[in-house]
Amino acid sequence: MAERWTQDVKPFLAKWALVAVPYLWSLLFFLAPFLIILKISLSQTAIAMPPYVPVIGSLGDFWAKLSDFTFDNYVFLTEDPLYYSAYLSSLRIALVSTILLLIVGYPIAYGMARAPKSLRNALVMAVILPFWTSFLIRVYAWIGILKPEGLITIALQSLGILGPDEQIHVYNTETAVFIGIVYSYLPFMVLPLYAALEKLDATLLEAAADLGCPPTKSFWVITFPLSLPGVIAGCFLCFIPIVGEFVIPDLLGGSETLMIGKTLWAEFFNNRDWPVSSAVAVVLLIILVVPIVIFQNQQKKA
Amino acid sequence: MVRQRLLGAAALTVALATGAAAQEKVVNVYNWSDYIDESVLEEFTKETGIKVVYDVFDNQDIVETKMLAGGSGYDVVVITGPFLARQIAAGVYQPLDKSKLPNLSNMGPEVTNRVAEYDPGNEYGVDYMWGTTGIGYNVEKIKAIMPDAPVNSWDMVFKPEIVSKFKDCGVQFLDASEELIPAALKYLGKDPDSKDAADMEEAGKLLASVKPYVQKFHSSEYINALANGDICLAVGYSGDILQARNRAAEANNGVTINYVIPKEGANMWFDIMAIPKDAPNPDAAHAFMNFMMKPEVIAKSTNYVAYANGNLASQKFVDPAILADTAIYPDKETLANLFSTTPYDAKAQRVLTRVWTSVKTGM
């Protein structure tokens, strides 16, 4: 009996325990919260604690109250163009930001990967370093830089590029939002790109040159295609959270910068409408998850 | 109402009593940031032996979310009238045991009656401080741009011809629909407390017409911006603008800030202390509230934060300069012009938020 335990059962359990960890993790921290949100999105607001009905106390309750669930909140989202525009505007801002991040992040990652080995760790540290101060304070600092009386204006004035009465009006515009996003998310773009580029064997570029390929071209036919896994990882890592970004547009953006994060905030905190805000969140998740799943399937086939 | 100093310092827990033993009596207080003279808390501990765990917030939408979720662990919460009313309806608070609050007799009828609009019969709450929502401006800059500016009227911010003049020197509005829409309604000659969708939409139109001249809708930035001279006009809370005035004076940077209650009338709001139903230490909570109603104690806080309180007996302890400042303690005439708003029900709230969103985004 004991023998069977050590020979068959134990390794079997050990193997499954190992596999089970990530599943348990997802179950606990993704699936369970998601199901709660989904349930709230099918409920109705009420002046109560918590501010919605029905409240499910037990599993038996669940079946009894099933008929109380409603898709009204989802229907509501389709009735006001606000939500549609907010989703679209968030996707647009996330897309533009991600492209900007790629354009800014790639040369940085490339430079890091080509730097002497002894310098690389220091450079990686330099990229991570800003994380050691609070994100909020860093975004706040941008206000001081971008505001009309801020550092940029002062710098340009003292360089004589701007007259003493001229100012840079970037703060409270979408441009400021892009600047803030690119600044805040840069490490998420640079690090995966760096990881991919660092792995790249430099002799491949020599081989390309040897076969008559000039450096600029070999970048596009060798370096870039081989860094694609990093590009994709970086873009996902940035795009997804940017779509739901709230703090940066709130602090740096003008009031007309419409983003789903702000809409969600207003639903949840101003309207105190938990069900509608949950519906907004569920739709956001679907918008993000479905394309990723499709993409991954495509990747597997390829 | 936001009275924050620095964003991100959201929950600064101040444990004041020293040498806390496990069995020590405590009271957990949740209040706006920068809204008390903290020496008052030490005095309370000295007098009662109850330790104060003092937590602060700067956005009461978040407070409401916490309260509605339940189990917040607070014993005393300070919250603004309409929020209190709604949360009472949701069953968040417990009725006060007035036998434990002998100092209630110090409260003045004027404020108590107004608070009763949110809390019928004053069963759940006691006023902590109150203030108004009006206009703050940079005296020199306004004078330079428009010497005859109607500084004591909502015209300053609601008349496009006028407010457009100040666009370049900077105009900010509170990002608070429940303040700006009633003010706009009042300016339009309508009931500022109207919950009628058409009325709110009309107010929204007025606000949208001046929106192009508004640099930002934000609930706290204007304090620094006014004080630094970055902007010259703001719709904000009385105490916050007075704070900006004091900061500018301290910095001696050539900026003079003034606060006015527009002659058309302005919102008068109340921050009210209440005890959650699930408060772990209701006795200590009552003791704390009673202590805060001591005339010397509340006067000390008023002197510190430059907001008026509803404690009539405290007025002889209030700094005469503050008592005489009509921006803080308005005269009878002005007081008659102040209005208050009642809570919005879910439907009205949705209309309000939607109107506000369309003011800000054009959507």
Added chain:
Amino acid sequence: MIEAVGPIKRKFAPWDDPTLKPFIRFENVTKRFGDFTAVDNLTLDIYEREFFALLGPSGCGKTTLMRMLAGFEQPTEGRILLDGKDLSGIPPYKRPVNMMFQSYALFPHMTVEGNIAFGLKQEGMDTSNINTRVAEMLELVKLEKFAKRKPHQLSGGQRQRVALARSLAKRPKVLLLDEPLGALDRKLREETQFELMDIQMELGMTFLIVTHDQEEAMTVSDRIAVMNHGIIAQIGTASEIYEQPASRYVADFVGDINLIDGTVTAVDDDNVTLHCAGVDATIVAEAGAGEVAVGAEAGFAIRPEKVQISLEAPPAGTPNVLSGEVWDIGYLGDISVYRVRLAGGSIVKATVANLTRIVERPITWEDKVYLTWPADAGVILLK
């Protein structure tokens, strides 16, 4: 398909023709990495259409030499000329030189076909010609069936063949092969060696090959350079290197050799007399490179296959006789190697062709044997 070209190797010795200019010229080239000298003041001429092999121990600078020619490294001193033109400042992608990398450097994201076609595309060759050339190359390296695979789906030897095909596809004027066949099995390697020789001759290309297989170097190349620590120890045809090693280093490095130390006792005309006290013998042989003077310390070098082994004592007076005892016998199939222990304890190797299938050996362990050789079979090398 490249046709096999007639009987192998015409008389080809451009290096003996003083009127011919070298095609590739390393002129006093030095390459230093930090304070380490990888190539040391090296001068080397390679002629057009030559198949030139570099031989030398690991780390002696063979790859570095090639990389300088391909343009990946700049000489620290000296210059490299190709067809009379100084190559310095010309980037690798403009040099008419292709290199097959020791590490293959296949493009992992391209198929076998894509890899082979890569260089042709850079030239702007049209698609149909590319396809023909690629098919030709695939056939050459016997990878037709693997055309659509990616490098990570191939075995080590298959990858090496792709790398070879890729470097050959462009038919460059100069092809640098850095250990091109090391991962192939013996049979495939021999076939490919001959294919390479055919291609080289048919297309009139100049090949520079690095190999650790001496037999391969001797088979394919017109000349061989033996390198040692960044310098060239000897350049010559296979037989020159093998039969007339210029130094003990070369003699020792190339092939198998017996070295018997002694002191020069007489020098006349072509012959040198060496007294070998250690083995108690006197040896007379031709002098190798360098001046040999009486009294000098020198060694007698002789290849094992030139040593005859016999049980009977040679007639008295026969010069160049050593005697000893069979210490060990190695059977290698075609030959057997006898290790004979001489009086002083040193070992001399003699190989004997296994001409018959007789299992019973005439000479066996612990037999007393006599070793002899023709007068011109060995050479005297200075220490």
